[in-house]
Amino acid sequence: MDTGTHHRTCHLCEAMCGITITVREGQIDSIQGDPQDPLSRGYICPKAVALQDLHNDPERLRQPVRRTADGWQPLAWDEALDLVAEQLDRVRQAHGRDAVGAYLGNPNVHNHGALVANLPFLKALGTRNRFSATSNDQLPHMLANLELFGHQLLFPIPDIDRIDLLICLGANPMASNGSLMSVPGFRHRIKALQGRGGELVVIDPRRTETAAVADRFHFIRPGSDALMLMAMVHTLFDEGLVNPGHIEPWLKDRDLVELAALPFAPEQVDAHTGIAAADIRALARQLATTPRAALYGRMGTSTQAHGGVATWLIHVLNILTGKLDVPGGVMFTQPAVDLVGLGAMAGQAGHLGRRHSRVQGLPEFGGEFPASTMAEEMLTPGDGQIRGFVCLAGNPVLSSPNGQRLEQALAGLDFMVSVDHYINETNRHADVILPPTSALERSHYDLIFNLLSVRNTSKFSPPLFEADANSRHDWQILLELAHRLEQRRHGGRLGWRQELGWRAFKQLGPDPILDLLLRSGPYGHGGGPLRSLGQPLTDLVLDLLPERHPLHTLAELSPLNRRWQALPKGLSLSSLQQAPSGVDLGPLQPSLPERLFTRDGRINLAPRRYLKDLERLHDRLRDHPGEGLQLIGRRHLRSNNSWLHNSHRLVKGKARCTLQIHPGDAADLGLEPGQPARVRGRAGEVVIPVEITEDLMPGVVSIPHGWGHHRPGTGQSVAAAHAGCSINDVLGDDQVDPLSGTSVLNGQTVTVHPCGEP
Structure with a gap:
């Protein structure tokens, strides 16, 4: 592929934007949006143009390396794979199978090869100490899907192209391109909504980029979303606005929801939320009386102290107002590869609490423990202590709370291996790093994000560049390790049928599957x-x-x-x-009751675990609204977690890692624009320049997620030159939503002082 134009899907976020890449003499000449892509329709964001930076980056690892006293030393592939299998097996033999932990970062879900190969690899690894980015992200959504609809991956998606009212709570799709709602070109779609007389309402502690294009905006105190949502439910019953529509025959326990909402009148929660009772009632009425409408919530609602209840209530409100399973409401996708149906057939619809973590006793979800428990499971002696670690495409030191404690834990491991393109803040502690090929050297198909798309489409991208003979795709790395681990588990050799099966699997690869x-x-x-x-x-x-x-x-x-x-x-x-630009499979369609996977074929509107957790919400209602500054994160269009900061074109310009604070709070604290401030939280403190803005609600401060590249020993010079600080060096890992085990990343209390003060 030395010269020509090639069609691909950008894999850097959930939006699945179609792109055209022009190659001249083996080098990328241009990257543009593909107007023929049925989902993105020519839209791309600045991240897509940086794909060439990631592919060409001279600091990207291209062969295995081993950490030694003299620095990182290259290894041949067979030597590296044998070493990793030997060391992981050594830890298992000495301390038991659960002495090895495994963490999966979210790049795995952008990669169908990794998704296919992770299953046999984790089976061969055999550990029950598994973790992922899920519990720092979308776990409350998956739990609500499981409890109400019977499957963790059955996400209701706003039908944004036919909607007339979108209420956006704790979400910023202008920066994210949608999260658990793959919606490229959100601005264009909102302009179309407004052009047909529709309305966008945003509720957030920060006047976000999405709020800037909204018709109405309300500030809300961090962590109080569940109170506001319960007050909206109260209003629906109080004013006779409940009308589930055609799904009513499949609902159960509506009366329990009505009883649960009785104490949460809008007048009881307004002081805690910062939203006037009249505005809460008006929001409930507007949602109920607008035929084509949806309530959508995301990171701000899920990663907080009441994230589980808040996410459940978003589903409840859409259901009670008749917005579920109707065009212009929230609907279930029907992707070409139906992981929902396949998972149900395999008995993998999801589960919570079959086991609990060794130290804190937090519930597992889908076989994974909360990421916030990783450090304590490594540092706390006893049976099951993690002493070996596998990190697959992740950087939890920057993405999980109390990153400094996790660093301490990683430094004390017996052995660690990472599958990653770079030496990052996490795997600088690894003994071996196994780098896969770049994304442009492998095929691409979105198995996960087609489950979340605002339109049913399907698209396959073949490799753009031929991989070097001395490289390995991530699925090859995982299958080779799995094969070696299985051989060791069986005394050094497998039966001929098993050997034949492994060889066939490795030869086959993910595309025929x-x-x-x-x-x-x-x-x-x-x-x-x-x-x-x-x-x-x-x-x-x-x-x-x-x-x-x-x-x-x-x-x-x-x-x-x-x-x-x-x-x-x-x-x-x-x-x-x-069809290199993809195939349009049509708009979302009604699919109930066939799409339900609950045991009785009905929607469980009032799962008992949520009703029980309302006791905590009652306690919050009885307490004083609270004092002190509350910390929230934020996202930028040019960034995605910690992945992209080694691309100069994405980090250049005005520094984005700042402490945003309201002018009144800044004046009270004696802070000046650009002045360094000291932010202290449960886990520690960071020093960060001040940005004074009225976009923050009084009493709220914001630090963006994914920065903190000041750690020594990483191999990313551009990122290090724009280091910023990590919000997770402030956030305590002991703060979780006990219902789901999700990390509290929004709403922890901090103190802020000018840098000269103690």
């Missing part, structure tokens, strides 16, 4: 002779077998299911390769 999933999915090959032969058998299976029988579930997923007969057919890897 993707092809099989596409062909057997709802848009797969369901016409011609196949239909005449298979349709009667499919109907027979659906009629005769119990709903929970595996063959019944498989028939439901088949393109021959009559439920899918109106959908386009013929999707496969080869057909996607003939």
Whole structure:
């Protein structure tokens, strides 16, 4: 591919923007938006242009390295893989299988090869001490999906292209391009909404970039979202505005929600939330009386002390006002690869609390413990203490609370390995780093974000550049390690059938598996002779077998299911390769009750774990609203967590890692613009320049997420030159939502002083 124009999907955030990359003489000449992409329609953000920086970065690792007393030394691939397998097995043999911990960063979900290979790798690793970015991010959403709809991945998505009212709570899609709502070109879509007479309402402790394009904006105190939402529920029942619409036959326990909301009248919560009672009632009325409307909440609502309840209540409000499963409301996607149906068929719909963490006793979710427990599980002696660690495409020192404590824990491990492109703030403590190929050297298909998209589409991107012969894709790295670990677990060798299976798996790779999933999915090959032969058998299976029988579930997923007969057919890897800009599979469609996975086929509106957790919300209501400054994070369009700060074009210009503070609070504290301030929290303190702005609610301060590149020993000089400070060096890892185990990243109390003060 020395010269030409190539179509791809940008993998740097959830938006899945279509891009065209022009290559001349083996080098990237330009990156532009693809106007033919059915989802992004030509939109891209500044991050996409930096793809070439990441690919060409001379500081990106291109072969395995081992940490020694004399610095990082290169290793051959077989030597590195053998060493890692040997050391991980040594830790297992000496201290038990749970003595090895594993952390998965969120780049894994942008990579279908890694998603396919992670399963056998984690199985071969055998540990129950698993962690991921989930509990610092979207866990409350997945829990609410599981409790109400029966599946952790069944996300209700705002149908933004047909909506007339979007109430946006604790979310900033102008900067994120949507989060758990893949929505490229949000500004254009909001202009279209407003052009048809619709309205965007934003509620946030900060007047965000999204608030700047909104029709109305309300400040809200951090951590009080659940109180406001419960007051909206109270208003619906109090004023006779409850009307679930066509889904009412599948609802249960509506009366329990009404009883739970009784103490939370708007007049009881206004002082705690900072929103007038009249405004809360008006919001509830507007949501109830606007036929095409949705309430959408994200990081601000989920990563707080009442994140579980707040996220549940967002679902409840959309359901009670008849916005679930209707065009212009919130709807479930029907992706080409239906991970929801496949997960249910495999018995992997999700679960909470089957086990609890060793030290704090926090519940696991989907087999993972909260990331906030990692450091204490490494530092606390005893059976099950983590002494070896695997970090897959993550940087939890910067992305998890109390990063300094985690650094201390990592430094004391017996062995650590990281699969990553860079030496970062976390894996500078690793013994071995295994770097995968760049994203432009591998194929790409979005298995996860098509579950979250505002429109059903499908797109496959082949590799843009040929990988070097001395490189490995991440899926190859994981499968090679898994194979070696399985051999060691079985005394050094496997049976010939098992060996043959591993060799075939490693030879096959993820793309043929993707092809099989596409062909057997709802848009797969369901016409011609196949239909005449298979349709009667499919109907027979659906009629005769119990709903929970595996063959019944498989028939439901088949393109021959009559439920899918109106959908386009013929999707496969080869057909996607003939449509390089992607295939439009149509707008979101009503799908209930068939899409429910609860045991009784009904929506569980009042799960008992939420009702029980309302005791904490009652306590908050009885307490004084509280004093002191509350800390929140923020996001920028040119950044995504800690990934992209080694691209000069994304970090150049005005410094973005600042402490934002309201003018009144700054005056009270004697702070001046640009002056360094000392911010102290439960975990420690940072020094950060002051930015005074009326965009912050009084009593609230903000530090962006993902910075803190001042740590020595990393291999990212551009990031180090724009180091900033880490919000997670301030936030305590002992602050979690006990309902879900999610880290409290928004609403912890801090003190702020001019740098000269003690």
